[in-house]
Amino acid sequence: MGVTKTEIFTEQQNRIADLAKAFSHPARVAILQLLISRKACVCGDLVDELELAQATVSQHLKELKRIGIIHGEINPPRVCYCINPVVWSEAQKTFGSLLDTFAITESCCN
Amino acid sequence: MGVTKTEIFTEQQNRIADLAKAFSHPARVAILQLLISRKACVCGDLVDELELAQATVSQHLKELKRIGIIHGEINPPRVCYCINPVVWSEAQKTFGSLLDTFAITESCCN
DNA sequence: GTAGTCAATCGTAAAGATACGATAGAATTT
């Protein structure tokens, strides 16, 4: 197959997986970090900072836009990207509560 | 190509991406949630809870083990899985600080 | 020892992800 069986999981589980995808490739992590630090927010600047082809960077930006965690503003002839605060805080809450459901003190099963 | 250029990114970025991979598939999210809630920690029980074949569940468990976020204990004839507290707290810290680097109040670039 | 149980691995098929060169589209500048 090679295709995820989305329908057998909950909305929440699928959304967590999607949000995690934003961070599941080092290039996307780097892009998000650059957007946050503002060392770059124009596509061309990102291409200069990363050692990746323009088409590849554009593809990663598209994926981040699909997830909703970034948002691009056309500023001809450039496109300025920035973090979408709404989805970013969704990610904070989502990962925060997921990671907090496990208490370190709990012992392993056995 | 189809292969990630790991060498052009920092250790930290690659590790974040790897940790995120643990959560980037709904089946793995479901497995981690089941391990936490203890509704199941034996492979067979996970197979019963999820609508996935045994081989598929085993494959996801292998990936989670590779990342280090879970840990399996052989308890013949079963194998009992549990969260690895060390790596779990690493994930807490990692995502916590990454997600906190962006302050909601910051305005978008333009 | 034989049968049964459980989980890992093998083999395989299909789809997705990653990467890049080349091209196209949209806007500014000359």
Add this chain to the structure above:
DNA sequence: AAATTCTATCGTATCTTTACGATTGACTAC
């Protein structure tokens, strides 16, 4: 209008991921 600039998309190659049936290996129970 023509040239330039910037980014998105197309086409394509290659590798990875997801999924499952079948088999293997390890251990228990009889």
